[in-house]
Amino acid sequence: xxxxxxxxxxxxxxxxxxxxxxxxxxxxxxxxxxxxxxxxxxxxxxxxxxxxxxxxxxxxxxxxxxxxxxxxxxxxxxxxxxxxxxxxxxxxxxxxxxxxxxxxxxxxxxxxxxxxxxxxxxxxxx
Numbered sequence: 136x137x138x139x140x141x142x143x144x145x146x147x148x149x150x151x152x153x154x155x156x157x158x159x160x161x162x163x164x165x166x167x168x169x170x171x172x173x174x175x176x177x178x179x180x181x182x183x184x185x186x187x188x189x190x191x192x193x194x195x196x197x198x199x200x201x202x203x204x205x206x207x208x209x210x211x212x213x214x215x216x217x218x219x220x221x222x223x224x225x226x227x228x229x230x231x232x233x234x235x236x237x238x239x240x241x242x243x244x245x246x247x248x249x250x251x252x253x254x255x256x257x258x259x260x261x
Contacts, residue, residue: 142248143198144171145220145228149191152214157191159208160216160256163235164195164228167204171196197224204235209258215241219251232256 147164149157172194197220216232218225222245229252232238236256244251 142221143196143224145195145197145218145224147193147195147228148217148219150215150217151212152189152191153211155208156210156212156214157189159210160214160232160236161191161193163204164193164231166202167200167231168195168197168228169199169201170194195228197227200227200231204231210236210256211258213239214256215253216256217251217253219249221249225250225252229254 145168147161149160152160170193218228220228229238232254236258239255239257241253241255243253
């Protein structure tokens with residue numbers, strides 16, 4: 136199912152994230168939204184023994200926010216992230232991420248029914 140099949144789902148794709156940072160991002164999103172797909176992408180964050188950067192993805196259901204996001208630990212490095220889905224759903228995930236991390240917007244590709252947003256997440260300055 137692509138995110139546009141259900142206007143409340145957003146595909147989140149991480150690149151350049153080691154297992155530690157990927158888990159932090161997915162856990163922060165998981166405190167706010169229910170997963171809408173299988174756990175394979177999120178599990179890959181734990182399965183990578185060498186700590187290499189991989190493409191990791193997860194699908195989230197944004198119809199109802201289940202909590203408030205928080206990052207349990209700071210990111211070690213900046214993480215590139217892409218959101219894809221319906222305008223309102225992407226905006227909801229973007230807002231949640233901005234509460235847990237410092238965001239750098241890298242660009243947006245609007246479409247008729249969905250959009251794609253590229254960003255870089257940075258740990259909050261303490």
